[in-house]
Amino acid sequence: MKEHHLNDIQLPEYSLRCHKSGVTASTFVEWPSRSSVPILITGDSSGLIVLWDLIVRRPLVTHTLAGGAQVVAMQDLGDGLIAILSKDHKLRLLEMTAKEMKSLAECTTSFEAPQQQLHEIYEVPVNTLNFANFVLQKLNKGFYRLICTNTQDSEAIDVYQFHLSNVHSLQRVFRGVTFGGVIQKLATDPESVKARKLGIVMRFLEHQETIYCGFESGLVVGFKIHDLDCERTNIDEDADRNHNTCIEIVYVSSVHYPEPVLALELNDATGEILTSSTKDVVGIHPPISTQGAIGCQSNFFHDQASSVLIRRDLKICGTNFKKVPASSIGYLAVVNGNLVASSWSGITYVLSPDYRVLVTMSKSRPNVFVSDSSQGSLQGANEEKTQKRHIKVSSLTGISPAVIQRFSSLDHQLTRWQGQNRRMRAFAAKSWCIIGYDDGSIAVHQI
Template sequence: MATTSIAAARPPAQPTAILRGHRAQVHAAVFARLDRAASSDETMTADTRLVTGDSDGYVVLWDLAIVRARGVWRAHQNSILGIAAWDDAGQIVTHGRDHKLVVWQVGVADEVRLSAVLPLDQESKTSSKESHPQPWMVHVLDVNTMNFCAFAWCGLVGSVAAVTTAAPTSTDTQLTTTNGPPTERLVAVPNTLTLEAADIYHLPSQRRINTVRLGTKEGMIMALALFYAPVSEPTDDSQRTLVLIAAFENGVVVLALLRQGADGPAEIIYRAQPHSQPILSLDVAPDCSYFLTSAADAVIAKHPIRVPAVKKTATAAPAPPRPSAPVGPSPPPPAGKTVSLLSAALAKEAALSPSPSSSSAPPKGTAPSAPIEVETQPLTIINTKHAGQQGIRIRDDGRLFATAGWDARVRVYAAQTMKEVAVLKWHQTGCFTVAFAPVVRPDTEGEGNNTAAKPTEGPSAGNTTTTLATRSTRRDISVKERRLRHAVTAHWLAVGSKDGKVSLWDIF
């Protein structure tokens, strides 16, 4: 009884900061590193930004240390469906309803070129490129955005190159796999003509390399995921398999494997329908062992990711020659008995033909295996009693996940038990997106959560990345350094709402 009264007396949690700048609804948010070194494995440094996009096509880079905008530009002429960050070189990807997917080159040095005037501070909604200059466009891809589904992407294992066929009059191309640098990407978006199909594009070639049909009468694709997952029962020669997940309008979820690469055939191994309403969002666990889906109904479902291994056999050796069928002229017929020419020819053909056992031998390469049984049961299904939970995201340590609700509340759950652990309420209108900041790893964490990054060998003049590990050991740190350290080490949760505001929460 006393515990209940104490819990009831606690004031509700409040956001650490409110980011006001968008004039329209905030549809996408992600935490991104602007200058990630190739050999650096830190999760967050002083060049970490919160990137948000709204329904007018504007993108804002928020500096977490000063809680101010560092850069603003109009990325699309229509609503932004999704935003992601490449793993290297500070590239940000935006997907808009103007049928464009653009890869932007945004670094700390590029921020000086960008305008800091927020869309809310403009006198009118229309803004020219002169007042809001855009960053450098690395790639521009024409894609389908008729069904409001955001893109999915992953790095390419190996590389895909276009090779012209040997025929001089043919313009067809085929795909070959090489061991190039890991700078190539795969992008998945819904197909333009077929509702139940997804297109896979290759960057930087900007070519569509595959169209995967994942259903027949499921309706539009509402959410996609594309990633490489390890096999459930690894063997000596097993490799990571490309996985494509699609969530449909009728509540069906389909998981398909592309074992032969992004341009190969797809094999469906999981199909379930835990939702009765259109699925709004899905997210994959950091260890690729499961994924979560949320929909317009009150259900949150946890689905398995089990990639069965394919057993391979050695190449069949050529069969030894049969001693009973010597090659050479046929023996002479017995004396006193005549043999027709037809009988002699049939006898010779029978002697040279292989035995029935050798003719039914399996072909070279992979042995034929029985078809894999399609799974249909999710791991866990919970009824939250709150319809319309959108923008589901799992934190990178795999401990928590959160959903943005149409009832203006953000709910945080424990990933292992699927239990609700917190309800965050500040916005007065519906929430559309949530984003977790990367948490500090235990091996890079110091006492009292004081270190957020490993020391670097001297910061450059053009880079604002600060070595926090060495400065955090001093007790007489300045207010600026304390603010910067908190901005890096805090477990941020960003929430984008219909009111155009972004709330920033520091959660456990």
């Protein structure tokens, strides 16, 4: 991709239209075993969820949450299963069966109106009073682990475990976990003083069984959940014998302190975790080296009240960051090695691996200024025009060619008509950035 001038705005290849309110969450789902086409799922502030066929560029399925609750976040769990967090304080697991997915594929080839729907198969109460999303981990034998904010305290974390086949299987493994106290025990690290009060939980992200948590204070904490029985640890024998799991803090960074962490994103190519805040920098967090079992308790500080451990020799990172052309980056995505960053101003930047601006994207409001005052106002009008010139970005998703090419198998080609196969090849040869806006529109950009 060639470098553009910073003021050059790239227009989208096309737009997706179905939502009438702000698009608040989106994700690209990888269901190649059930679907012959790549699917984008979006949710909006009125509770509408839409499954899109990105090849024919139209909705496949629509589903509205009970009560029209705003969609906050979503996570693809694979094979027709998706988790949706909404503003009515519920996490719902929705499924499209294999039979319906097959029927859906037939509809896409015959241009019939789809009749399929998403089925709610599980529900968990979750705190959605703050900015945080959630993380679901697949465990063995059909179990899932949920990491989310505490139901009453947005500065603490809860961990649940459940099985999809049993609606009564929900168990809270950890309740109201906080990290500030145990991090402050790193007395030899002067950065530990910044952990006195971490603030509310802002974002979660999982990578290779490490859960990263960004806080209002600007700290980023990475932790793992260990099964002590499996590891045969000799951690304090006087601790709760029924509590056979513990949380180990394996990474702490104060790169954004004291500004809140707004976004967390994985760079698949490097294994690094990228973070943003209200300043014009992106934090870069290196891959965490593989560590063995917990081992001897003398190597750790231990918060027995919450079963949280931290190695005594852990160092807090604080200076690894890169400058970016805007502050208040609310969304990050990595697409084919390039970083896509959307700011609160409504402008999205595509940055090269060395953080040069390649492309800028935005959606402008109509060029008409309306004053809310009956008397009008000249003072501050220009400033307000600038602030409202671009429509707010409310979701961001990136798609790399390698992901799309998984849909290029012979079996999938046989289930698509010839025009679809041609479009699929063209789509799979490019990288894509999909931006959801506060006015309900979705812009699909080639990058």
